Amino acid sequence: MNICHEGPSFTPDFSPSVLPFSHMNEDYQPELEVIMRLANDRKVLSGASIDEDAKLHVLCIASSGETALSILSREEVAHVDAVDLHPWQAHMSELRRTALLHLSRDDQLRLFAMDPSIPRRGDEEHRKELYRSIRAHLPQETREKWDERIDKEIAFGLGHTGQSEIINHDIQEALSMANFDPLHHADPSSLARDSDFLECFKKVYCYDNFRKRFANLHINTQAMEEMIHRHLEVLSRTNLHENYFFHYYYTNYHIDKEIGLPLYLQEQAQEKIKLLGASSDRLTIHIGDVTKVAPQLFADRNKLYDVIAISNILDWIPESSAPEFVEVFYPLLSEGGMLIVRHETKPKSYFAALAKRTSFHFDPDFNKHLFSKERSLLIRDTVAFIKRTEPAVPLVTSNQLE
Ligand SMILES: C[S@@+](CC[C@H](N)C(=O)[O-])C[C@H]1O[C@@H](n2cnc3c(N)ncnc32)[C@H](O)[C@@H]1O
Numbered sequence: 001m002n003i004c005h006e007g008p009s010f011t012p013d014f015s016p017s018v019l020p021f022s023h024m025n026e027d028y029q030p031e032l033e034v035i036m037r038l039a040n041d042r043k044v045l046s047g048a049s050i051d052e053d054a055k056l057h058v059l060c061i062a063s064s065g066e067t068a069l070s071i072l073s074r075e076e077v078a079h080v081d082a083v084d085l086h087p088w089q090a091h092m093s094e095l096r097r098t099a100l101l102h103l104s105r106d107d108q109l110r111l112f113a114m115d116p117s118i119p120r121r122g123d124e125e126h127r128k129e130l131y132r133s134i135r136a137h138l139p140q141e142t143r144e145k146w147d148e149r150i151d152k153e154i155a156f157g158l159g160h161t162g163q164s165e166i167i168n169h170d171i172q173e174a175l176s177m178a179n180f181d182p183l184h185h186a187d188p189s190s191l192a193r194d195s196d197f198l199e200c201f202k203k204v205y206c207y208d209n210f211r212k213r214f215a216n217l218h219i220n221t222q223a224m225e226e227m228i229h230r231h232l233e234v235l236s237r238t239n240l241h242e243n244y245f246f247h248y249y250y251t252n253y254h255i256d257k258e259i260g261l262p263l264y265l266q267e268q269a270q271e272k273i274k275l276l277g278a279s280s281d282r283l284t285i286h287i288g289d290v291t292k293v294a295p296q297l298f299a300d301r302n303k304l305y306d307v308i309a310i311s312n313i314l315d316w317i318p319e320s321s322a323p324e325f326v327e328v329f330y331p332l333l334s335e336g337g338m339l340i341v342r343h344e345t346k347p348k349s350y351f352a353a354l355a356k357r358t359s360f361h362f363d364p365d366f367n368k369h370l371f372s373k374e375r376s377l378l379i380r381d382t383v384a385f386i387k388r389t390e391p392a393v394p395l396v397t398s399n400q401l402e
Helices: 029-041 066-071 087-102 105-111 124-137 140-148 150-156 163-177 188-193 195-204 207-213 221-234 244-251 267-276 290-301 319-327 350-356 364-372
Strands: 056-061 077-084 283-287 305-309 333-343 381-386
Touching: 029 056, 029 066, 029 305, 029 333, 029 364, 029 381, 056 066, 056 290, 066 077, 066 087, 066 283, 077 087, 077 290, 087 105, 087 124, 087 140, 087 267, 087 283, 105 124, 124 140, 124 150, 140 150, 163 195, 163 207, 163 244, 188 195, 188 221, 195 221, 207 221, 290 305, 319 350, 333 350, 350 381, 364 381
Parallel strands: 056 077, 056 305, 077 283, 305 333
Antiparallel strands: 333 381
């Protein structure tokens, strides 16, 4: 039985939440890999000294703030812009940043109801207390928004309320009822061939359930099938217990307080982030459409980006307009700079074919390496489109650099 099994009551009574995503179901490791690669090219670090002018400028989708915060742990990064169309995702990112700066690591886990030793149910007052202890540090608009939700998402546990997270709970519920526990299974890969296991996913990843769970549903039945496929694919990986998505998805908590945590929540990374800076002069959070905000930021500052990561937005862009969409970012990148894209629902060949219809360079070997870093249970491909106007230099991976 899962440690967190709470039955159907895990759905908050104010569902759907104002928040689409409590967590980022995307791995920050590909972003860090690209950052390492570019920093090495540009010799940001030489010996013990850092060339401040060569440090990297990054733009990413904010979502719940987790990737942006993990990126801040790298000293090679000068500044991160995190952008989101959805105001509540920006408010979530602000809250995570403020929690990191003003609470101990364990209190951050407790505020978001992600500490496995403190069951979510019963800790409502403590979560509200923790929120009250940091609210003065939030920007005014964000503070006013979360103040309105103190008896809702904050009391319920922000790590569990996102519309997307409720789907996780539906899976948990279906698996618990059918007596499946992937985390403690001797051979999780065999579950991918178990028709009863598959049935649990089919029950949850279906149109009727998604309609109920999401305020705005963008995906179709075929996309839901692709998502099931990816779940089963990940179960066959060898290093599952180092995959914090696997822990979280099947237990609802960050069950191990080191490898079971995303980087920004690991003690050492937290110290590094605080040392390097996580206030608004190193991480700026913006509300708006990234295709408008990114060109505007470039125009205002006249500073090119080295890395732009646009989540899996391309899942929602029709194939016919995808090249035009991607081209928006080309003039905003420095030479050799990379646009990181993901998808959850397309065929595996999609990005290679798309790149051919754009100005970007596509390196299949580097992209294969990049995707090997992606531990997410939802993402089917992660690649970098490279801005290259000068003759090619072979790309090396971090493994080759060691
Ligand atoms: C693309 S969604 C995907 C979620 C992701 N796969 C996950 O589960 O972590 C991530 C975020 O992108 C934001 N988003 C979607 N389209 C956007 C756009 N054009 N500009 C800025 N943000 C956008 C959404 O509001 C959401 O917070």
